[in-house]
Amino acid sequence: xxxxxxxxxxxxxxxxxxxxxxxxxxxxxxxxxxxxxxxxxxxxxxxxxxxxxxxxxxxxxxxxxxxxxxxxxxxxxxxxxxxxxxxxxxxxxxxxxxxxxxxxxxxxxxxxxxxxxxxxxxxxxxxxxxxxxxxxxxxxxxxxxxxxxxxxxxxxxxxxxxxxxxxxxxxxxxxxxxxxxxxxxxxxxxxxxxxxxxxxxxxxxxxxxxxxxxxxxxxxxxxxxxxxxxxxxxxxxxxxxxxxxxxxxxxxxxxxxxxxxxxxxxxxxxxxxxxxxxxxxxxxxxxxxxxxxxxxxxxxxxxxxxxxxxxxxxxxxxxxxxxxxxxxxxxxxxxxxxxxxxxxxxxxxxxxxxxxxxxxxxxxxxxxxxxxxxxxxxxxxxxxxxx
Amino acid sequence: xxxxxxxxxxxxxxxxxxxxxxxxxxxxxxxxxxxxxxxxxxxxxxxxxxxxxxxxxxxxxxxxxxxxxxxxxxxxxxxxxxxxxxxxxxxxxxxxxxxxxxxxxxxxxxxxxxxxxxxxxxxxxxxxxxxxxxxxxxxxxxxxxxxxxxxxxxxxxxxxxxxxxxxxxxxxxxxxxxxxxxxxxxxxxxxxxxxxxxxxxxxxxxxxxxxxxxxxxxxxxxxxxxxxxxxxxxxxxxxxxxxxxxxxxxxxxxxxxxxxxxxxxxxxxxxxxxxxxxxxxxxxxxxxxxxxxxxxxxxxxxxxxxxxxxxxxxxxxxxxxxxxxxxxxxxxxxxxxxxxxxxxxxxxxxxxxxxxxxxxxxxxxxxxxxxxxxxx
Numbered sequence: 001x002x003x004x005x006x007x008x009x010x011x012x013x014x015x016x017x018x019x020x021x022x023x024x025x026x027x028x029x030x031x032x033x034x035x036x037x038x039x040x041x042x043x044x045x046x047x048x049x050x051x052x053x054x055x056x057x058x059x060x061x062x063x064x065x066x067x068x069x070x071x072x073x074x075x076x077x078x079x080x081x082x083x084x085x086x087x088x089x090x091x092x093x094x095x096x097x098x099x100x101x102x103x104x105x106x107x108x109x110x111x112x113x114x115x116x117x118x119x120x121x122x123x124x125x126x127x128x129x130x131x132x133x134x135x136x137x138x139x140x141x142x143x144x145x146x147x148x149x150x151x152x153x154x155x156x157x158x159x160x161x162x163x164x165x166x167x168x169x170x171x172x173x174x175x176x177x178x179x180x181x182x183x184x185x186x187x188x189x190x191x192x193x194x195x196x197x198x199x200x201x202x203x204x205x206x207x208x209x210x211x212x213x214x215x216x217x218x219x220x221x222x223x224x225x226x227x228x229x230x231x232x233x234x235x236x237x238x239x240x241x242x243x244x245x246x247x248x249x250x251x252x253x254x255x256x257x258x259x260x261x262x263x264x265x266x267x268x269x270x271x272x273x274x275x276x277x278x279x280x281x282x283x284x285x286x287x288x289x290x291x292x293x294x295x296x297x298x299x300x301x302x303x304x305x306x307x308x309x310x311x312x313x314x315x316x317x318x319x320x321x322x323x324x325x326x327x328x329x330x331x332x333x334x335x336x337x338x339x340x341x342x343x344x345x346x347x348x349x350x351x352x353x354x355x356x357x358x359x360x361x362x363x364x365x366x367x368x369x370x371x372x373x374x375x376x377x378x379x380x381x382x383x384x385x386x387x
Numbered sequence: 388x389x390x391x392x393x394x395x396x397x398x399x400x401x402x403x404x405x406x407x408x409x410x411x412x413x414x415x416x417x418x419x420x421x422x423x424x425x426x427x428x429x430x431x432x433x434x435x436x437x438x439x440x441x442x443x444x445x446x447x448x449x450x451x452x453x454x455x456x457x458x459x460x461x462x463x464x465x466x467x468x469x470x471x472x473x474x475x476x477x478x479x480x481x482x483x484x485x486x487x488x489x490x491x492x493x494x495x496x497x498x499x500x501x502x503x504x505x506x507x508x509x510x511x512x513x514x515x516x517x518x519x520x521x522x523x524x525x526x527x528x529x530x531x532x533x534x535x536x537x538x539x540x541x542x543x544x545x546x547x548x549x550x551x552x553x554x555x556x557x558x559x560x561x562x563x564x565x566x567x568x569x570x571x572x573x574x575x576x577x578x579x580x581x582x583x584x585x586x587x588x589x590x591x592x593x594x595x596x597x598x599x600x601x602x603x604x605x606x607x608x609x610x611x612x613x614x615x616x617x618x619x620x621x622x623x624x625x626x627x628x629x630x631x632x633x634x635x636x637x638x639x640x641x642x643x644x645x646x647x648x649x650x651x652x653x654x655x656x657x658x659x660x661x662x663x664x665x666x667x668x669x670x671x672x673x674x675x676x677x678x679x680x681x682x683x684x685x686x687x688x689x690x691x692x693x694x695x696x697x698x699x700x701x702x703x704x705x706x707x708x709x710x711x712x713x714x715x716x717x718x719x720x721x722x723x724x725x726x727x728x729x730x731x732x733x734x735x736x737x738x739x740x741x742x743x744x745x746x747x748x749x750x751x752x753x754x755x756x757x758x759x760x761x762x763x
Contacts, residue, residue, distance in 0.1 A: 020521060024521070100657070101656075127506075130656065131649055132649060132651065175558075179558065180558065183558075183560075183631060183635050185634075186633075186635040186637075186638065187633070189632075346560065347562060350563075350566060351565070351566070353566050353569055354569070356431070
């Protein structure tokens with residue numbers, strides 16, 4: 001009724017509302033625009049330590065200029081901070097350099113040895129950079145890696161991203177996103193690990209896994225050893241493992257008599273595993289690790305009578321024996337390097353009260369003195385489509 | 388001033404909408420980054436503090452509904468005048484109204500701060516603040532029914548955001564939760580205090596009560612609303628604790644947004660940007676309900692009309708928002724607000740409950756235990 005009485009003001013009010021709405025709709029377009037053609041989306045960045053202590057940053061952006069021959073655009077500058085490097089990179093680019101699509105960050109070995117904490121921190125602080133960014137350690141100079149004229153790899157940034165992602169998803173190497181690096185770095189109970197990448201001529205290869213003590217790189221291990229570390233503290237769904245056993249353990253089940261002196265290579269895949277770690281003694285720490293794994297035998301280099309369940313059992317026992325032995329070796333190696341990549345510190349803290357404030361020194365000392373026992377329970381649940 | 392009120396039936400809302408209003412006002416900007424504040428005190432047992440704080444909220448809400456039930460149709464402004472007399476009651480009423488108004492301001496400014504930090508670093512504060520306030524004023528002018536209707540829409544349009552926690556859960560490290568209950572009672576209590584900022588909002592029940600139609604259902608509906616809030620807080624807290632290591636969580640200001648950073652779809656790489664934009668839907672009911680409650684206070688206390696009061700309040704909110712520039716200022720004011728909220732929403736309702744019950748009893752004794760005149 002009131003609106004009826006005041007219909008002139010009602011109409012003007014409605015007009016005002018329309019005006020306000022249209023202004024709001026129009027003004028929203030005026031905020032910070034990022035037009036695709038005018039932005040350079042960095043896909044990979046490499047950091048090298050220069051001799052004078054500065055950091056050289058090399059960035060790769062896909063080139064969307066149809067007239068350009070090269071598919072990528074490379075910029076390399078020297079600076080003290082990573083954001084300073086980005087600012088300087090802008091001076092060399094016709095497009096605004098943005099990090100929103102950054103997929104891989106590479107650090108050279110020398111820089112990693114000095115410690116990555118600060119330089120990764122700037123990436124983590126920047127909200128425009130994804131937490132799912134993969135970090136990597138490269139053996140030599142990342143400038144050489146990124147500027148090398150690869151023929152088959154296309155956009156090197158996307159290539160490296162796909163390479164790491166594919167291997168992480170296939171559980172060939174542990175997942176090493178920036179989030180996981182930081183989680184481990186800020187936790188006094190586990191050390192970070194990153195893929196260790198090398199270049200052999202035309203090809204880029206993940207050679208192994210780089211181990212860190214805090215944020216400092218100390219050494220690398222093979223993917224097989226990395227597999228074992230993940231086996232200790234983590235779950236597999238589609239892992240794979242290969243091993244060799246002397247043929248004589250199969251005794252009468254070998255098809256040919258003459259084979260018995262050779263070695264049989266066995267390849268297991270679709271390994272799904274579950275580990276339980278028990279702290280059975282507090283000081284010195286003793287960890288009792290029992291691992292249950294199901295797997296499939298994929299390849300054997302010698303004809304065996306796999307239809308006999310005894311053969312599979314022998315294989316299971318051999319696999320268990322081998323894994324237990326290798327696990328002890330890899331743990332010893334970690335102890336020698338003074339790192340705790342498997343995260344025994346977390347287990348220790350979770351099983352003891354009053355350890356929340358465990359210092360780094362206490363943790364390192366605990367790991368140094370710790371003893372381990374491994375018990376693997378392997379089951380071969382399938383043997384392919386052939387007997 | 389009448390202690391009780393008669394509301395036109397066309398202006399009332401049903402009880403279940405009151406539950407929605409309470410739930411929506413509780414969930415605001417607090418949920419974006421409460422994990423760090425609580426984990427700072429309670430460590431990896433922070434989720435226990437969240438659960439306990441949730442139980443405390445249930446109790447307080449119970450006390451509030453009982454306080455309100457002692458009157459036929461009164462709100463906090465009326466009750467205070469009844470209990471404390473005209474002068475003190477009005478003064479307390481003004482304080483409560485200012486508290487509501489401060490809540491709206493801080494929520495608005497914190498949200499704008501999030502947008503500036505995460506999405507548009509060079510977006511001027513005045514633009515976004517003006518747009519949001521305009522939306523708020525437009526809805527408030529429609530009255531509580533429109534606000535309640537919008538709240539219902541906002542909750543049902545955003546509740547699915549909880550599901551995206553599936554992605555960070557893939558990175559869960561469950562050992563981080565153990566050993567359970569390692570902290571002592573004092574740390575746990577301090578953790579609970581840290582929850583204040585995120586769980587306040589239920590005190591608007593004091594203002595919307597006269598508008599609720601079927602009051603016998605109110606208690607159940609509001610308790611359900613609070614329960615949903617608590618479940619969300621507990622769940623998000625547990626996910627944060629297993630997703631971040633403690634040292635990392637201490638350095639993460641907006642942990643919930645960092646959780647959302649792990650979400651990705653083939654066509655959408657950066658989900659957190661969508662989440663922040665959608666969050667506008669979540670904080671709009673907060674701002675609306677608080678401004679409405681504040682304006683309603685002035686109307687009740689001084690008889691000013693709702694429209695005029697809103698028009699008066701808004702410029703003040705706007706100016707305060709513009710004056711808050713740095714993250715530090717916002718943080719300090721948020722800390723202060725959290726302390727005020729603790730007294731306004733947790734301690735005071737209990738006091739009021741006791742006083743109301745005491746007064747009623749005295750009245751009953753005075754009138755010779757004949758229940759006839761006791762307001763029921």
